[in-house]
Amino acid sequence: MNRSPRELISGYFDDVLSDEEHQELSDWLIASRANAEQFAHAALLHDRIRGELLATAEIANTADAASVSPARSVTPLSVWRRATLWATTLLVVAGSVLCWNGVGDRQVAAASIELDRLISVTQDSPDRIYQIAVESVALPLPRREPREPDGRRRPPKPPMDGAMLFVRRGGQFVLERTTDLGLLFVTGSDGQVSWAVRPDGPVRFSTDVTRFNHDVPGHEFEMPLVHLEEGLERLKFGYEVTLMPIESPVDEQSADAVSTRLLVAVKQRGGRGPQRVEVTYDVESGLIQQLRFVDMPYGPERLTLRLTLFKQRYLGTEFFKHDSHHSPDRVVEFEE
């Protein structure tokens, strides 16, 4: 053997072996189980490298699309609307088919497998930054303004539209909203404590990690926007999950062309939570590009909002602590 097994394996993956070298590699693989396992380890790495680099390239493309071209940022909406029509139509058809043959079982199995894959990819993802947009608000009937226990009028919730959500594994998040006066209102958690940095008054923190989630849509039914993995897990219960056909990119020659797929979860009767959750993801990498929550209860209102992946990048060790989001001279108070 002129080349070492490592060289042969590497050359095989890059398709540079001669006929003789290819035969040498085949003979070496057949010679022992240990050789085959060494090859398998190398193949796992080779395969994963491609997956990671494709995902990274996709993220870069997503970020570019979101930050550079306003026209492109509108595109997902039209995709969503088209997909929603498809979803509604196909759900009706799928529901009929389910009644009389086994196709439904396979569809459900496929959707469930795919949902698990998306959850797994999301759990393994690095820090992520999402842009939040509110598409519509179903206004409640006129009612009395809620008041604090001491009779003061409760301040209005900061709007979700335009908010930025930063998330990390382990329940860590930072949600940046801007009040109507243009001031930053930041809530977050480092997984150990939760905190709120209001535009004025003291910074508050609590060892109850859900303490400052209460004005975030979804917290009432265990689908808080700030914990996306939990939200996706929640779709397994009380939701009918369906996969839409794969959508090929319009311009397949484009460098950022990826095939996407829509997973639609429709709430079952009697369940709690948004009426429908739509997940658009990159078919190859499983990377979620957009989440859309339709008719999501938010206090007395019902919101339709979407989260669009803006960027994936490491945010540092201190980012999810409150100190990183206010000046050091602010008063910090502990709250039960």
Next chain:
Amino acid sequence: MRHWTLAHPTVSAFVSSIVRDFTARDDVLQEIAVAAIESFDRYATDRPFVPWAMGIARNQIRLYLRREKRNRLLFDDNVVEQLAVAFEATTEQSTSLGFLRDCLGALEGRAKQICELRYVENHKPAAIAERVKMTANSVAKSLQRIRDQLRECIERKSLAEGGSS
């Protein structure tokens, strides 16, 4: 129903090891996923899922090899069978590859460029060589070195994490 998620890295690597053209590899992997879904009702849930999924993968690989029988640089059935068994034994190992993202992030300069040309743009060493002004042989050796470095980086991080926990 987390089965497929767990089996996917092994099945995917197995397919990649036989079907080296990335586009063809994606097609075969998709065929396996569809076949798995269509025959899922025949899966006995008290049995391990990975060998079952690998069985489907073997069948699809055989179909692929039959279609590509004129290609001399493909493994024969005996090698494929030996590899399938080996891949089933490496399922656990795939979890340590979670450090790969960090290690890839540390690549710089030409190494990073070569890696992206190979894995993202799907170029072979000869085509990469033209882009980076190297010989094809040097590019092939660079790719081998990069993969070795990545493996060492993963092993270092795995050890460090094991030591700190």
